[in-house]
Amino acid sequence: MSIAQFAFDNTYARELEGFYVPWKGAEVPAPLMIRFNRDLAVELGLDTNALDSDAGAAIFAGHVAPEGASPLAMAYAGHQFGGFSPQLGDGRALLLGEVIDTKGERRDIHLKGSGRTPFSRGGDGKAVLGPVLREYVIGEAMHALGVPTTRALAAVTTGEQILRQDGPEPGAVLARVASSHLRVGTFQFFAARGETERLRQLADYAIARHYPELADRPDRYLGLLSAVRDRQAALIASWMHLGFVHGVMNTDNMTISGETIDYGPCAFIDAHDPAAVFSSIDSQGRYAYGNQPKIAQWNLARLAETLLDLINPDDSEHAVRQASEVINSFPLAYERAWLAGLRLKLGLTQAEEGDMALGEALLAIMHNAGADFTRVFRSLSSAASGDTGKTRALFDDPAQIEAWLEGYRSRLAQESGFAEDRAGAMDRVNPVYIPRNHMVEAALQSATRGDLTPFERLVDVLADPFTERAGLEVFALGAPTDFGPYTTFCGT
Numbered sequence: 001m002s003i004a005q006f007a008f009d010n011t012y013a014r015e016l017e018g019f020y021v022p023w024k025g026a027e028v029p030a031p032l033m034i035r036f037n038r039d040l041a042v043e044l045g046l047d048t049n050a051l052d053s054d055a056g057a058a059i060f061a062g063h064v065a066p067e068g069a070s071p072l073a074m075a076y077a078g079h080q081f082g083g084f085s086p087q088l089g090d091g092r093a094l095l096l097g098e099v100i101d102t103k104g105e106r107r108d109i110h111l112k113g114s115g116r117t118p119f120s121r122g123g124d125g126k127a128v129l130g131p132v133l134r135e136y137v138i139g140e141a142m143h144a145l146g147v148p149t150t151r152a153l154a155a156v157t158t159g160e161q162i163l164r165q166d167g168p169e170p171g172a173v174l175a176r177v178a179s180s181h182l183r184v185g186t187f188q189f190f191a192a193r194g195e196t197e198r199l200r201q202l203a204d205y206a207i208a209r210h211y212p213e214l215a216d217r218p219d220r221y222l223g224l225l226s227a228v229r230d231r232q233a234a235l236i237a238s239w240m241h242l243g244f245v246h247g248v249m250n251t252d253n254m255t256i257s258g259e260t261i262d263y264g265p266c267a268f269i270d271a272h273d274p275a276a277v278f279s280s281i282d283s284q285g286r287y288a289y290g291n292q293p294k295i296a297q298w299n300l301a302r303l304a305e306t307l308l309d310l311i312n313p314d315d316s317e318h319a320v321r322q323a324s325e326v327i328n329s330f331p332l333a334y335e336r337a338w339l340a341g342l343r344l345k346l347g348l349t350q351a352e353e354g355d356m357a358l359g360e361a362l363l364a365i366m367h368n369a370g371a372d373f374t375r376v377f378r379s380l381s382s383a384a385s386g387d388t389g390k391t392r393a394l395f396d397d398p399a400q401i402e403a404w405l406e407g408y409r410s411r412l413a414q415e416s417g418f419a420e421d422r423a424g425a426m427d428r429v430n431p432v433y434i435p436r437n438h439m440v441e442a443a444l445q446s447a448t449r450g451d452l453t454p455f456e457r458l459v460d461v462l463a464d465p466f467t468e469r470a471g472l473e474v475f476a477l478g479a480p481t482d483f484g485p486y487t488t489f490c491g492t
Contacts (some may be wrong), residue, residue, distance in 0.1 A: 110176050161234075178261065228256055
């Protein structure tokens, strides 16, 4: 097919008029493809050869809208660090359109950094190369790690120099893909305006797109809240299992679909630390690693507030009680998801009452010892097979972990029967390679200077995070001691 022929079916533009502003991307002087995700393009049913080109770069920069596209800036509100902004919206992004992928699933193609929109609020609407490549590498790593996430389809430079705090930087645009870009903040936008019928329209659209099994239920709006709760509980648990810190869990960054979105000041912990914060603007630690489950529940409460008039328009007190029951059950939903993942990481095939305490004890020991989170969990497949040497070697004082390992071996002995591939199963959920902060930072700095080789190498390594490979040992190590405290920035 020709470069312009996407099989668009743009339901958001067609069914939700008034929920967006039709808009076009800015013209740019010299769009250039930096990285094209050919595997994802194939999954989307796109012509990879046609798009991995200068013409494709022009499309993914927002410079040219292909036939059938309905580019638009989406409206939404949001709580940002606890403070409510009634109008945010796509200030530097456009929804290009929707396609049905080769599995029959609807996917958004969305541009980030494509220029000013009516929601830009004084910003330039642009993005720069470093943050675009950060979102590319970490989003694709999260996908390979099995975490629901937006994905990167393409990264292009624009031929511009964009002024940022540290001086001019290369302009860039990210083309990303999601099952949708519906957010808690999308609901807040219309709730803040008292537009109940538009809220109903939005909720019905979200149900049809993400939770069609609810469509005919009389309590479908309460069901929507419950379904989002469960997906977010599973999502946050997956973050915690991997040591991922999102960094900016505002309500406009929480999706209705349960996908991770907006990799701004995100990072991965090396040593386990519930108080870990990397974002330069999170001075109070609101979005610290260990706070993420509580913040998810808080965000869901904000979603619940927008749905009250839909849940029960005739009895607001009853609606509050029903919604509160859903929100108050989030800790249990999260605990179940976290514990299920923990058992997989520990190679436990049966549930026992003390499993939660066993996992929490390991985390406490790792925290006190400053042991590497990812490497300790990876080493446990050897411990489960009888060789505790790899685990003990990750502690400055092996005595710190001895008692726990003894308890762990006793717990494994309680399993009835023999798990045929326990170690292999553990290695399929405990990665060798994650986006180590120092490796990501080095790759982005190199790319900004014009050398993309470290970025390309890192992306390739992280595409297969569970298979240990000779020659890649450096990618499995934590930051060197001279790396110092790590700080991340929102700055796209």
